[in-house]
Each structure stands twice: as structure tokens, then as C-alpha cells.
Amino acid sequence: MLIPHPLLGLRDAQEFTYLGDASLLNRPDGMAEGAAEALHDYLYLRDNPAGEHRELWFHEQGDRSWLVVTRNTLTHEITQVEFAADVARQKGADQ
Amino acid sequence: MTQSNRISGGLIDRDLPISFSFEGESLQGFAGDTLASALLANGKRLMGRSFKYHRPRGVISSGSEEPNALMHIGEGAYRTPNTRATVAELYDGMVAQSQNAWPSLAFDAMGINDLFSNFLTAGFYYKTFMWPRAFWEKLYEPIIRKAAGLGSLSMQDDPDVYDKGFLHCDLLVIGAGPAGLMAALTAGRAGAQVILADEDFVMGGRLNSEVIEIGGQSGSDWAKASLAELASLPNVRLMARTTVLGAFDHGIFSAVERVSDHLPLSQRAGRARETLWRIYAKRSLLCAGATERMIAFSNNDRPGIMQAGAMRAYANRWAVSAGQKVAVFANNDDAYRTARDLTAKGVEVVAVIDPREGVPDSPVQVIRGQVIHSKGRLGLKSVRVRKADGGVETLAVDALAVSGGWNPNLSLTSHQRGRPDWRDDIAAFVPGANLPVGMAVAGAAAGDFSTHAALHSGAEMACQSLEALGQPVTPANLPEAEDAPTQITPFWYVGEGKARKWLDFQNDVTVKDVKLAHQEGFESVEHLKRYTTLGMATDQGKNANMGGLAVMAEMTGQSIPQTGTTIFRPPYTPVSMGALAGRSTGKDFKPTRLTPSHHWAQRQGAVFVEVGQWLRAQWFPQPGETHWRQSVDREALAVRKSVGVCDVTTLGKVDVQGKDAAQFLNLVYANAFAKLPVGKTRYGLMLREDGIAMDDGTAARLAEDHFVVTTTTANAGPVYRHMEFVRQCLRPDLDVQLISTTDAWAQYAVAGPNSRKLLQKIVDPEFDISNEAFPFMGCAEITVCGGIRARLFRISFSGELAYEIAVPTRYGESLIEVLMQAGAEFDVTPYGTEALGVLRIEKGHAAGNELNGQTAAAHLGMARLVSTKKDSIGAVMTRRSELAKDDGLRLVGFESMGAEILPAGSHLFADGATQEPANDQGWLTSACYSPHLGKHIALGYLARGSDRIGEVVDAANPVEGKTLKARVVSAHFIDPEGARLRD
Structure with a gap:
């Protein structure tokens, strides 16, 4: 696969390390009420969609940025790639 | 025998005769021959024995689909099994042998299998040889494996070299027949970057094998002229002897080029045997032709x-x-x-x-x-x-x-699950609409069988491919060529006749086998394939599948498209393991990382051990030491008695800088870091979010906004990745930056009661490292040896008064020599990883063996270390009931009650308890002989371990059938109060 890195252009997927569902960005506050339940869901309840999937890739053999890659799990078509930090910042701003 | 079947004409060079041997007989061929054509020229029709029944077989094809004529080619270590004689280019001195035949090709003793064919029909693996069950592994399977088979390996190391390469292009054209040549001409003339790959050593495809005219020339002459024009275009790369093996996502193709296999051995020196290419193509055009059935x-x-x-x-x-x-x-x-x-x-x-x-x-x-x-x-x-x-x-x-009839070669169109469509007019499957992204198909591969149709579709598809890339093309005038329509009436097998009617020559599958599969209910094509092994040989059923499908269609009363078809997977043709490995073999399989003191250690005669990619000194044998234990015991005792030095550069180092660095580490580590003063180091336990220990190490605060974090050697990469995850994905709002500096600093542990005295000799005098000025867990940026930048940490893995000193890597080798010179008066002793392990087991420090992905903070006895006053990764989950329960596993120490070593991995049982899983109470993680205590000791996890100090347990080692008695003790075998650290 080729991943279109926002800064570096098309890069071979071999340069990346895969982590998984981008919902890992939504880490619950460990000090909040009901944190154990929320962390359980965060850790173990993931969707496994046949189709569009937002997922985290780490450009380990590159610029070491974490990316949110939107990939179709049926066709491997990649429709969007964003810096995870930008996504996380936006999420913070939205809250 | 002279070449009795050689006739006139052809594309061989009669001025270049070639000598070769087959089954020990010397024969002659010509340059341009394949092994198969040369054997046929010499009247040799019998070329192999079949897989299962050892039937005498001859060549049935002239291309890579050949199922029968499989040979051993080459001698000794160069012998390559399963080479298809149809694609083996003849060279002077070639030595070819048949395979799967004994004692000879003409008289094969295993031909007796043919007489027992009634027992070897479809599914015989599942029906015969089933009882008694124990006989399968010891008797039946070895016999079947010996009898059924393809070539055998030389059992020697592969003497050849293989390369890997990377190519990029606008258009990859696969196959250089009329369609592929026309496509390459069209795209090449338009200026596109074109790769034209063909598995044959002469490009032109069927144009070289047919008597046809193109534009008034013979087909082969037109191919030659077209290739000459393509060779003159700098934007076109012609790759003969190159098989495109697979079509992968996003326009990535693998291809293997046979670089020197066709040359006499004497001419191969300095060349790779094969090159595995990874081709990145914006568009691809499959012109792979068709295979006759x-x-x-x-x-x-x-x-x-x-x-x-x-x-x-x-x-x-x-x-x-x-x-x-x-x-x-x-x-x-x-x-x-x-x-x-x-x-x-x-x-x-x-x-x-x-x-x-x-x-x-x-x-x-x-x-x-x-x-x-x-x-x-x-x-x-x-x-x-x-x-x-x-x-x-x-x-x-x-x-x-x-x-x-002919089957379009559509293998690559289905490498991404694309399914073919049926066409009645040519009675064959053609590529379906669901092609790999960016791929088009032209010529016979698309079912366009006439020469004109091939030229036309090649040009047309090349234009469309380039237009899709925004490169407009003027279509060329097509040369005149025959345009005969396909005239075919499907006919799959002859009903009359009692003898076997062969469908799959390579796996010995007959019409009767397919009928039997149907009779036994294996009607789906996928079941049919696996039950009969139809199409499961190395040719993936290129010849056989259609016949099998047709028989099944007849049995079920359905049409062939209703019956369905299995699809193809990479590789298109078999590929040597050597090509896939490339240069990544033996010592070059992975990089070897050397520590800064490596060459020095080599000069001391050190024994080295692989630790991940690193080579580390394991121990340093001295004259007179004949057993590793002597060296290791001496080194460990020397540290406890005076001072020792160990290269610990391999431990991961992460530089953490920024205004919010402390806040960041507070989130990453389970224990508190926010209030760590500048100039202090702290042990840190890093948990995974699920509460399991990920790694441990230290973090030293060199300045308000600057920490240096260490990790274990094995986890240097994963911990850095995790820290970047936390930084970028969870807290992008924090002002903090990370960089891995593992390779930037050479670091040595200087441990033992005389370690301070030794260091005082090399640390520049303006830095006071007395116990008062630089206490336990201190850290500082200093200079050594008259101004060399260094970092000093007063941390201890051994339990002794100890330091770790770091200098920029380029000074690493000098520093070990300086330390050894300065330490001579203290009998300073270099120690390796074994003594390091002994010292840390004696001290009860957890390491990789203890952090095995199953252990939470409580198991390590560190539940109270996990701060409840802050949010940190894994803190909540490590406290969950099952991980934190009071009667769970606890890390404790063990002493052998006898003179034998306690093997790590032994499982623990209550004294005298029946050794069964229900009674399992834990296991030993690390073990060693402690020269300090004079006993065999171990660390391990034991249920309620911390409450059972003094108890005797059984350490069971079922692998060796041994059970040893061990006494449960504190994990801190030496100096449990930590007085030595602070001295």
C-alpha cells in the first residue's frame, strides 16, 4: 500500500507501523467518575467495519508522525490522511 | 544421437552450438533453445514422472505453464529443483536431471503407484491410511512423502546472490506480445515512463511462434523492429526474463528478473542470480496472452x-x-x-x-x-x-x-479478488470489471485473440491509461494484421474410453476424480479444488481448471459460469526463496549494532551475545578460565568487592524537552514525576493502558524543562513509539518534544564500592561527586578528562554504590580505556551481560523476563507506586480486581534446596502437590548461581508469594522430568535495606 503523507507525499506502507482504530484518540479521563468503565470501553470495544475505517499509523521509518488514515478495509482505498495531532487538537478545541 | 527432430528455419542461432547433458547423456542444442526444445530436437519425449502415480510424462507446453517437464538443473549446491524445461534457457555445460524417478526416468520403481491408483483417487488422503491413527505420522506420511513429490533440495547453502530493486513508472506493460508491444510503442512514443516486462528471454510473445504477417513483415521481424525502436527511447525500460508475480494494492507489483541463470557458471561471477523488483506503477496494462487448454x-x-x-x-x-x-x-x-x-x-x-x-x-x-x-x-x-x-x-x-481452446491469462486481474466473466463466443473466462485499481487488460488476455485485435486493444488501452494520467496521446496507425474470428465449439473431454482421462497433469487429477468429488458432495468449486487437489499444484491449474469446472458443470447440470471458478493468487509462477530473501540472509538478515566498546571488548577476548540487533559482551574470559561460570562468578564478585564496568549503551534513551515535560512524564509513568527536583533521577514504571507493565527505567531531570528517560534494550523502539503516541495523539496541547538519543550517547555502568573513587579520577575537578554533593539518585551534566561533555547518573542496577556515565558516542571507546587505566589500582573488572544479570537477580530487580506482558503493577509488588493522585496511562486498569487481587501472583525470590540450578520457566507447586494445571501456583522467571551467596537462586511469580516467605515449594520442569525443592525468600537477596546504594 501507499500512504499519502500530508507533508511527504506517497510513502510505502512498509515505512509505517500500524496501531489500529483512531478511536484511541478519545482517551477517557482516568480521574473522572466511572473511569474504569469508560477505559474498558475505550480499550476493548472497537468497531470492525467492512468499509471506511479511520485508523492510526506511525511513520516510524520517516518523520515519526502519527497519522489518522481513512482507509476502506474492503478495497484498501485511502481517502484521507491527517496528522493525528491536528485531529486531537481539533477535538480539544471542539470540546 | 544427433538432433534428429531439428527442422529448418526458426529463431535459433545455428552458428552457436551448445553442449548440455540430460540424465548423464551429452547432447547438443543451439543458442536460442530452451532445455525443452533442445530435448525435443534430440528426440527426447520422456521428460518427467508425474507427482502421484509416477506416470511417464513429456512436455505439453512451450511456456511457463508447463506442468510435466520439471527438472533438476545444475550440480552440487547450484542444483535447482522443479525448473520448468520450457523456460530454462539452454547454456553451455547445463546439467539437467529428471526428478521424482528412481532408479531411472525410463524405469521408475515407484511407477507401481500407477497400479494402485484405485486407492489413490480423489480424497485418498482423507480416506486411506487413517487407521491405526498412530501410524500416520511415523509410517504413512513418510512413505507418501517419499513416493509423491517434486524435486529435492541440494541440502547445501545456496551459493548464489540475489538482489532487490525498486522501480517507478507511469505505465507498466506486462507481456510483450503484439498487444504489449503496441501498447509500449504508443505510450513510449508519447513520452511516458514505460516499463515493458516479459517472462521470456526473447520478447514478442506468440509473434515468434506463429506464421503471421504484420504490416508486410513476419510477426517476429515486426516484433524485433518494434523492440529496437523501444530500446532507442530513453523513457522505456525493456525487461526481458522478468516475470510479474503479483499485483498488490495501489499499483505495486512484484517481479522477478532472472539475471544470470541463463549463463554458463563461468560467466555468472559478480552477478546476482535473480533480482526481485518492486515496481510502483501509476497505471498497468496486462498483456499476458492466453494459455491453451x-x-x-x-x-x-x-x-x-x-x-x-x-x-x-x-x-x-x-x-x-x-x-x-x-x-x-x-x-x-x-x-x-x-x-x-x-x-x-x-x-x-x-x-x-x-x-x-x-x-x-x-x-x-x-x-x-x-x-x-x-x-x-x-x-x-x-x-x-x-x-x-x-x-x-x-x-x-x-x-x-x-x-x-485458449484461456486468457487473467491471473493478475484476480490478485485483489477480482472475479472473471464468462464469454460464450470464445468459451473462456475473461477478466471481469473488478480489476485492480489502475489496471487495464489488452490482447489475448482480454479475449482479443486475433493479431489485429491484439494490436488494436494494446494501442487503445495504452491511450486510455495515459489519458487517465492527464497525458494526451495521438493514437498510432495500426499495421495491417490478420483478424481471424475465433471459431470454437466447447468440447472438454471424450466420454468414451475406460482408461484415465487426465485433467491436471501436475497433481494427477482425472475426470473420474472430479466425478467422484461430485458424487461425494464436494460440488462447490472451492471444495472440488481442495478435495481433488485440482489446480493446487505450482501451475495453479492454468491448464487444468477449466476442464475440471466443465466436468463439474456437467455433473450438476449447470453452466460453467454458474459453477463458478476459483481465482488466482500471487505468485504468477513459482519463485525461488532466495529471490524473496534477497541479501537478507545469515548475518545480514538484520542489521548488527555494535556498542561503543565493542572493538575494545573484542581485544579483551570477550564472548558476545545477540541482544535484539545488538551484540553485547557476555563475559570476558581470563587466562585459566575454562568454563563460563568461572568468568561470570569472578566478574560479579569483583563488582561487589571493588568496582566493575559494563557497557549499557544499548538501553534506550529518550530526550524529553519542553515547558510541560514533567507533566508529560507524569502521564506516561504510573508513579509521580511532577515534583522530581532538578538534579535527581527517579525509577519509573510504565504501564500499558490495559494496566500491564510495558517497561521500566529511569528518568533524570537535568533541567526544569529537560529529562532523559531510559528504557530497556528490547523496548527502546516500542517505548519511543508509545511516548510519541501519548504526545501527538493524547496531549498535543503540551509543550514537549521527544527525540531518541540511544545511539548518540555511549553509557557505562560503573558499579561497586570503589566506583566513586574511580570516577573521581576522571571527572573534572570542578564537579564535586562526593556522597554529600552528589547523593544516591543524583544526576548532572559534567565534563570528564579535561572538558569532554558527559552526563553522570547515580543509579544502580547491581545494588552496589554505582553510577552510569554517558559521553557522546564518539568518545565511547576512549572512555572505556580511560576507565580501565584509572581503575587499575582498584582492579577494575569489565563485566558482561551474564554478570549484569546475576547482579540484578541478586538485587531482585525486574527485567524483561519479569515484564512478560502478563504482569500488572501488583504482581511486581508495585501497586502502591501507582499514583492515585493523578491520571496516568494504565493506572486505572492496573487496579482492576483481577489484576490487583490480594491472592494473585507476587514477585519473590527462591533459593535452591539442593546443589542444582533452578531452571527458569519451572512451574511452581505447593510442596508435594500433584503437578496438574489446577494446582499451578506460578513460575520461575530468572535464575542464576549467586557467587555472592554461594547458592542457586531465582526470581519468580508465586501465588500470594509475599505471604509465603520461608515456605518450601516444588519447582517442576516437566521438559526434563525433574522437580526441585526451593525455598521462598525475599526477592532482595542482598542488602535489602539499600544501605550500599547510599554509602
Whole structure:
């Protein structure tokens, strides 16, 4: 696969390390009420969609940025790639 | 024997004779021959024995789809098994041997399998040899493996070198027949970056094997002229001998180029044998042609029976007649070319046998009918024909050309699950609409069988491909070429005849096997495939599958498209393991990382051990030491007595800087870090979010906004990745930056009661490292040896007064020498990883063996370390009931009650308890002999371990059938109060 890195252009997927569902960005506050339940869901309840999937890739053999890659799990078509930090910042701003 | 079957013409070079041997017999061929064409030229029809029944077999094809003529080529370590003689380019001195035959090809003792064929039918693996069950592994399977098989390995190291390469292009054209050449010309003339790859050593595809005209030239001359033009274009790369193996996501293709396999051994020096290419193509065009299929009839596997197209390829390209008297059996007009071309070359063509109603005109005799039998065990002698009028005629022929029609070579179109469509007019599957992204198909691979259609679709698809890239093209004028329509009536197998009718030559599957599969309920094509092994051989059923599908369709009363088809996977043809490995073999499999003191340690005669990619000194044998334990005991005792030095550069180092660095570490580590003063170091426990220990190490605060974090050697990469995850994905708002500095600093542990005295000799005098000025867990940026930048940490893995000192890597080798010189008065002792391990086990420090992905903070006895006053990764989950329960596993120490070592991995049971899983109470993680205590000791996890100090347990080692008694003790074997650290 080729991943279109926002800064570096098309890069071979071999340069990346895969982590998984981008919902890992939504880490619950460990000090909040009901944190154990929320962390359980965060850790173990993931969707496994046949189709569009937002997922985290780490450009380990590159610029070491974490990316949110939107990939179709049926066709491997990649429709969007964003810096995870930008996504996380936006999420913070939205809250 | 001279080349009795060599005829006139051909694309061989008669001025370049080539000597080779087959089965020990010296033979001659010409440059341009394949092994198969040279053997046929020499009248050798028998080329192999079949996989299961050891049936005598000859070559049936002239290309990479060959299922029968598999050879050992080369001698000694160079011997390569399973080489298809049809693609093995002949070279001077080639040594070829048949395989799967003993004692000889003509008399194969295992041919007796053929007589037991009733027991070896479809699914025999599942039915026969089942009882008694214990016999399978010891008796049945070895016998079957010996009897059934392909070539055998040389059992020597591969002496060849293999390369890998990377290429990028606008358009990858796969196959250089008329469609591929026309496509490459069209795109190449337009200026696009084009790669034209073809598996053959002469490009041109069927143009070299047929008698056809293109634009007034012979097909092969037109191909030659086109290739010359392409070679003159700097934007076109011609890759002959290159098989495109697989079509992967996003336009990535793998291809193997045979670089030097076709050269005599003496000319291969300095060249790779094969190169595995990874090709990144914006668009691709599959022009892979088509494969002719056979018609099954009784004993249709005699040597001398081959594809009609192969027979005329041998005649036209290689100037070889497959026999002296030949016949043709076909259900389509295309095969009549074989009769025409062979007749033109003076070969006697006895008849064309055609089962269709309206048979075309031919200069040779045409018999409406079917071949119902053949004779000639080691080579065809005659065929019997049932005529349409009911009569029977026996034709004395030594070669029979067969054609059941042509299958487009659509393998690569289905590498991403694309399914083919059925076309009635050519009675074949063609590539479906669901092609890999960016791929188009042209020529015979798309079902465009005539030369004109191939040229036209090649040009057309090249234009479309470039237009999709925004590169407009002016279509070229196509040269004139034949445009004969495909005339075919499906005909798959001859009903008459009791002998076996072969469908899959490579896996010995017959029409009867398919019928049996149907009878037993294996009707789905996927079941059919696996039950009969139809199409499961290395040719992936290129010849066989259609026949099998047709038989199944008939049995189920469905059409072929309703019956369905299995699809193809990479690789297109078998690929050598060496090519896949490339240069990543032996020591080069992974990089080797050397520590800064490596060369120094080598000079001291150190024994090294692989730790991940690193080579570390394991111990330093001294004169007179004959056993590793002597060296390790001496080193460990020297540290406790005076001072030792160990290279710990391999531990991961992460530089953490920024205003919010402390806040960041507070989140990453389970214990508190926010209030760590500048100049202090702290042990840190890093948890995974699920509460399991990920790693441990230290973090030293060099400034308000600057920490240096250490990790274990193995986790340097994963911990850095995790920290970047936390930084970028969870807290992008924090002002903090990370960089891995593992390789930037050489670091040594200086441990033992005299460590301070030693360091005081090299640390520059303006830095006071007395106990008062630089206490336990202190850290500082200092200089050594008169101004060399250094970092000093007062941390201890051994439990002694100890430091770690770091200098920029380039000073690492000098520093070890300086330390050894300065330490001479203290008998400073270099120690390796073994003594390091002994010292940390004696001290009860957890390491990789203890952090095995199953242990939470409580198991390590660190539950209270996990701060409840802050949010940190894994803190909540490490406290969950099952991980934190009071009666869970606890890390404790063990002392052997006897003189034997306690093997790490031993499982623990209450004294005298029955050793069964229900009674399992834990296991030993690390073990060593403690020279300090004079005992064998261990660390391990024991249920309620911390409450059971003093108890005796059984350490069971079922692998060796041993049980040892061990006493549970504190994990801190030495100095449990930590007084030595603070001294």
C-alpha cells in the first residue's frame, strides 16, 4: 500500500507501523467518575467495519508522525490522511 | 544421437552450438533453445514422472505453464529443483536431471503407484491410511512423502546472490506480445515512463511462434523492429526474463528478473542470480496472452501429446518437430495452423481430428471424430479415433497436438479478488470489471485473440491509461494484421474410453476424480479444488481448471459460469526463496549494532551475545578460565568487592524537552514525576493502558524543562513509539518534544564500592561527586578528562554504590580505556551481560523476563507506586480486581534446596502437590548461581508469594522430568535495606 503523507507525499506502507482504530484518540479521563468503565470501553470495544475505517499509523521509518488514515478495509482505498495531532487538537478545541 | 527432430528455419542461432547433458547423456542444442526444445530436437519425449502415480510424462507446453517437464538443473549446491524445461534457457555445460524417478526416468520403481491408483483417487488422503491413527505420522506420511513429490533440495547453502530493486513508472506493460508491444510503442512514443516486462528471454510473445504477417513483415521481424525502436527511447525500460508475480494494492507489483541463470557458471561471477523488483506503477496494462487448454481422453498424458500451439511454437520458433508423424485433435479453427505450419515445414501431418459438426477446409485430412485412446507408455505410438460415422481408425503417430481452446491469462486481474466473466463466443473466462485499481487488460488476455485485435486493444488501452494520467496521446496507425474470428465449439473431454482421462497433469487429477468429488458432495468449486487437489499444484491449474469446472458443470447440470471458478493468487509462477530473501540472509538478515566498546571488548577476548540487533559482551574470559561460570562468578564478585564496568549503551534513551515535560512524564509513568527536583533521577514504571507493565527505567531531570528517560534494550523502539503516541495523539496541547538519543550517547555502568573513587579520577575537578554533593539518585551534566561533555547518573542496577556515565558516542571507546587505566589500582573488572544479570537477580530487580506482558503493577509488588493522585496511562486498569487481587501472583525470590540450578520457566507447586494445571501456583522467571551467596537462586511469580516467605515449594520442569525443592525468600537477596546504594 501507499500512504499519502500530508507533508511527504506517497510513502510505502512498509515505512509505517500500524496501531489500529483512531478511536484511541478519545482517551477517557482516568480521574473522572466511572473511569474504569469508560477505559474498558475505550480499550476493548472497537468497531470492525467492512468499509471506511479511520485508523492510526506511525511513520516510524520517516518523520515519526502519527497519522489518522481513512482507509476502506474492503478495497484498501485511502481517502484521507491527517496528522493525528491536528485531529486531537481539533477535538480539544471542539470540546 | 544427433538432433534428429531439428527442422529448418526458426529463431535459433545455428552458428552457436551448445553442449548440455540430460540424465548423464551429452547432447547438443543451439543458442536460442530452451532445455525443452533442445530435448525435443534430440528426440527426447520422456521428460518427467508425474507427482502421484509416477506416470511417464513429456512436455505439453512451450511456456511457463508447463506442468510435466520439471527438472533438476545444475550440480552440487547450484542444483535447482522443479525448473520448468520450457523456460530454462539452454547454456553451455547445463546439467539437467529428471526428478521424482528412481532408479531411472525410463524405469521408475515407484511407477507401481500407477497400479494402485484405485486407492489413490480423489480424497485418498482423507480416506486411506487413517487407521491405526498412530501410524500416520511415523509410517504413512513418510512413505507418501517419499513416493509423491517434486524435486529435492541440494541440502547445501545456496551459493548464489540475489538482489532487490525498486522501480517507478507511469505505465507498466506486462507481456510483450503484439498487444504489449503496441501498447509500449504508443505510450513510449508519447513520452511516458514505460516499463515493458516479459517472462521470456526473447520478447514478442506468440509473434515468434506463429506464421503471421504484420504490416508486410513476419510477426517476429515486426516484433524485433518494434523492440529496437523501444530500446532507442530513453523513457522505456525493456525487461526481458522478468516475470510479474503479483499485483498488490495501489499499483505495486512484484517481479522477478532472472539475471544470470541463463549463463554458463563461468560467466555468472559478480552477478546476482535473480533480482526481485518492486515496481510502483501509476497505471498497468496486462498483456499476458492466453494459455491453451487440453482435451481429456483416455491416456491423454503420453509423452508426445502436447498443446497444438506449443507444437507449432517448437516448429516455428525453435525449428523442432515434435515427432516424425503427427496428428491434431482440436475443437477450434486455431489449431489448424499447427497442421498448416508443420506441413509447410515438411513434417508429415496424418490428420486433424475435430469433433465439431462443420469442420473447416484444410490441406491435410480432416476426420470428424474424437480421440478415444492412445498407446505408447514411454512415448506416443498411436492414437485410436472414433469417427462421427461410428467407425474406428488407429493412426500411427508419435506426436499429437491437442487444443481445447485458449484461456486468457487473467491471473493478475484476480490478485485483489477480482472475479472473471464468462464469454460464450470464445468459451473462456475473461477478466471481469473488478480489476485492480489502475489496471487495464489488452490482447489475448482480454479475449482479443486475433493479431489485429491484439494490436488494436494494446494501442487503445495504452491511450486510455495515459489519458487517465492527464497525458494526451495521438493514437498510432495500426499495421495491417490478420483478424481471424475465433471459431470454437466447447468440447472438454471424450466420454468414451475406460482408461484415465487426465485433467491436471501436475497433481494427477482425472475426470473420474472430479466425478467422484461430485458424487461425494464436494460440488462447490472451492471444495472440488481442495478435495481433488485440482489446480493446487505450482501451475495453479492454468491448464487444468477449466476442464475440471466443465466436468463439474456437467455433473450438476449447470453452466460453467454458474459453477463458478476459483481465482488466482500471487505468485504468477513459482519463485525461488532466495529471490524473496534477497541479501537478507545469515548475518545480514538484520542489521548488527555494535556498542561503543565493542572493538575494545573484542581485544579483551570477550564472548558476545545477540541482544535484539545488538551484540553485547557476555563475559570476558581470563587466562585459566575454562568454563563460563568461572568468568561470570569472578566478574560479579569483583563488582561487589571493588568496582566493575559494563557497557549499557544499548538501553534506550529518550530526550524529553519542553515547558510541560514533567507533566508529560507524569502521564506516561504510573508513579509521580511532577515534583522530581532538578538534579535527581527517579525509577519509573510504565504501564500499558490495559494496566500491564510495558517497561521500566529511569528518568533524570537535568533541567526544569529537560529529562532523559531510559528504557530497556528490547523496548527502546516500542517505548519511543508509545511516548510519541501519548504526545501527538493524547496531549498535543503540551509543550514537549521527544527525540531518541540511544545511539548518540555511549553509557557505562560503573558499579561497586570503589566506583566513586574511580570516577573521581576522571571527572573534572570542578564537579564535586562526593556522597554529600552528589547523593544516591543524583544526576548532572559534567565534563570528564579535561572538558569532554558527559552526563553522570547515580543509579544502580547491581545494588552496589554505582553510577552510569554517558559521553557522546564518539568518545565511547576512549572512555572505556580511560576507565580501565584509572581503575587499575582498584582492579577494575569489565563485566558482561551474564554478570549484569546475576547482579540484578541478586538485587531482585525486574527485567524483561519479569515484564512478560502478563504482569500488572501488583504482581511486581508495585501497586502502591501507582499514583492515585493523578491520571496516568494504565493506572486505572492496573487496579482492576483481577489484576490487583490480594491472592494473585507476587514477585519473590527462591533459593535452591539442593546443589542444582533452578531452571527458569519451572512451574511452581505447593510442596508435594500433584503437578496438574489446577494446582499451578506460578513460575520461575530468572535464575542464576549467586557467587555472592554461594547458592542457586531465582526470581519468580508465586501465588500470594509475599505471604509465603520461608515456605518450601516444588519447582517442576516437566521438559526434563525433574522437580526441585526451593525455598521462598525475599526477592532482595542482598542488602535489602539499600544501605550500599547510599554509602
